[in-house]
Amino acid sequence: MTAAAHPAAPAVEVVDATVHYGDVLALDGVSLSVQPGRICGLLGTNGSGKSTLFKTILGLVRADRGRVRLLGLDGATARRKGLVGYVPQAEQVDWDFPVSVRDVVMMGRYGQMGLRRRPRPADREAVEHALERTDLTGLAERRIGALSGGQRKRAFVARALAQGADVLLLDEPFAGVDKGSEATVTALLRRLRDEGRTLLLSTHDLAQVPELCDEAVLLQRRVIARGAPDEVLRPETVMEAFGVHVQGEGERWTH
Ligand SMILES: Nc1ncnc2c1ncn2[C@@H]1O[C@H](COP(=O)(O)OP(=O)(O)O)[C@@H](O)[C@H]1O
Ligand SMILES: [Mg+2]
Structure with a gap:
């Protein structure tokens, strides 16, 4: 794993980000910071x-407006170095695209491969290792669209690992994942955190947050x-963001 450029710097730092899509204001002065080796849950309703x-x-x-720094580097530099891996929301992936699981994981190596994209032994080794870590070796030849929800998530985590990413951004990693694979995905994410990687993951499943996340936004x-x-899941704040009441005293949250 690549060491952080500045060990004391936050792994993820967003300062005052404002984003519009045409007239729609999607982000309004958002700042957040995640220290290395932490899992941060990004919570919020649809939209x-x-x-x-x-x-x-x-x-x-x-x-x-705003700026992004990753591991003490400016965002573009960190991305170019392959330090940030992305597990997209399921809806944003074309599952009919005819690629195998191994192909998807190999895409994590493209940035290091040169224009001809001919894999070298080191690329193949990184891919096989990432498949093993995510328990997908037996499914490597399978078309990505033929996997279950949880297996698909793991394939994209494997792609990030093959890439050598220290920071993982996971958009709704539990959406469309059955309870059994949810535990597998959760255990994998914890292991990656314990090895020093930083995870920022979005979810609208608040029940999971206290046990998985070190911090939340x-x-x-x-x-x-x-x-x-x-602190983040206090009734007043949840009410404001989700418009729901809490069941019982500080236990589980409905949504
Ligand atoms: N490509 C886009 N073009 C126009 N509006 C968009 C686009 N993507 C997202 N939005 C709008 O931006 C807001 C935030 O969306 P999004 O970031 O997808 O929220 P979330 O992931 O929390 O559901 C929503 O109002 C959504 O409709
Ligand atoms: Mg979304």
């Missing part, structure tokens, strides 16, 4: 700007709350 924030960090949408176009999960 609250979670995917837009990921795309802003990835340089896929242009911010009107509640987004509703702007940041409504951030901090420890139990």
Whole structure:
């Protein structure tokens, strides 16, 4: 794994990001910071700007204002070095695209391969290792569209690992994933965190946040709350962002 350029710097830092799509204000002065080796949950309802924030960090949408730094580097440099891996929201992937799981994981190596994209032994090794880590070796020849929801997520995590990413951005990693694979995905994400990687993941499943996330950010176009999960998931803040009541005392949340 590549060491951070500045060990003391946040792994992810967004300062005052404002993004419009035409007249639609999607992000309004959003700032957040995640230290290396942490899992941060990005919480918010549909349309609250979670995917837009990921795309802003990835340089896929242009911010009107604000800046992104990753591992102490400016966003573009960190991305060029392959330090940030992306697991997109399922809806944003064309599952009919005729590629195998191994092909998808190999795409993580493209940035290091040169224009002809001819894999070298090191590329193949990185891909096989990433497949093993995500428990997908037996499914490597399968077409990506023929996988279950949880297996698809793991394939994209494998792509990020093959790339050598230290920062993983996971957009709704639990959406469309059954309960059994959810536990597999959760265990994998924890292991990656324990090895020192930084994970920013979006979810609208609040019940999962306290056990998985070290910290949380509640987004509703702007940041409504951030901090420890139990601070962020206070009834008033959840009510403001989700418009729901809490079941019982500080237990599980409905949505
Ligand atoms: N490509 C786009 N063009 C126009 N509006 C968009 C586009 N993508 C997202 N939006 C709008 O921006 C807002 C935030 O969307 P999004 O970031 O996808 O939220 P979330 O991921 O939290 O559901 C929503 O109002 C959505 O309709
Ligand atoms: Mg989204």
